[in-house]
Amino acid sequence: MKPPPFEYIRPSTVAEAVTAMAQSEEPRILAGGQSLMAMMNLRYVFPATLVDINDLHDLVGIDAARDRIRIGAMTRQRRIEVDPDIAALAPIFPAALRHVGHRQTRNRGTIGGSLCHLDPAAELAALVLLMDATLEVTGPAGTREVAASDFVVGYMTPGIAPEEIVTAISFAPWAAGHGSSFQEYSRRHGDFAIASAGVMLETDPEGTITRASICIGGLGSTPQRHPEGEAALVGTRGEADGIATALDACDALECIADFHGGPAYRMNVARTMLRRALSEARSGMNNGRGQA
């Protein structure tokens, strides 16, 4: 199928893009096109104007400073996957990105596009929640920062105004030696996950968990942080009973059903992914900063 007719604008600055978004009828940003073009061809969405931001080179790049990593919204997923600074400071990113579609889609797909598309199983949306990231957003009223928890508001619905553009994502890397893992299950390689689990852990020198972050993807209408699971782990050494409590507490999370299976099946997959992720994160406690 072909998309319905649309106007095409290709601005060369963020200011021009914002103006185009504000002045056009039913506009949509075109980033990597890996989701948008398919949705237009299938006629799920009917933008009257496409604002192509592929010439906004200021939105491309990774600035991995010691205390904060900043990734431009138009940075391709594959570039993040292979970046040596990201691998050293936030190894959960390449671990998760390997599950995002195929290398061909990651060569075109951008981090900003994935976040704004906001599929419930999107690995990058899970990661920004997991890392308590901040999104930089520019619109007619200027630039503002949006916490990931305020951005991921509903099913494929980012918490920004239709005319706003995500320009960058930033987050603080966890301490050197932290443990992390990203596990997911999909029917075929490259498919969206039925469920995924991302885990970050920090311990004190005695091995007691001092900080935990868990995000479950695919289970609900958005990726979900799992605060009860995190609380069950902090203060423990990751013993079996703490893990069992964290797994049981998944019952508190939203769980949807679809053609892949009912809620019991999806929850079972999510628990299995979480168990594996907790196990790998604990055993890889030195896979953080300084270890690459």
Ligand SMILES: Cc1cc2nc3c(=O)[nH]c(=O)nc-3n(C[C@H](O)[C@H](O)[C@H](O)COP(=O)(O)OP(=O)(O)OC[C@H]3O[C@@H](n4cnc5c(N)ncnc54)[C@H](O)[C@@H]3O)c2cc1C
């Ligand atoms: C075969 C296949 C398999 C895939 N598997 C997965 C998978 O397993 N996991 C996964 O997460 N994704 C998967 N995807 C989707 C892929 O990751 C897309 O790249 C991503 O969803 C969208 O990124 P994009 O840059 O292509 O954005 P586009 O498709 O260009 O845009 C997506 C949406 O975001 C909006 N948008 C884009 N950039 C911005 C911005 N900076 N500010 C505001 N709005 C913006 C667009 O208007 C549009 O609504 C798959 C895609 C394909 C084709």
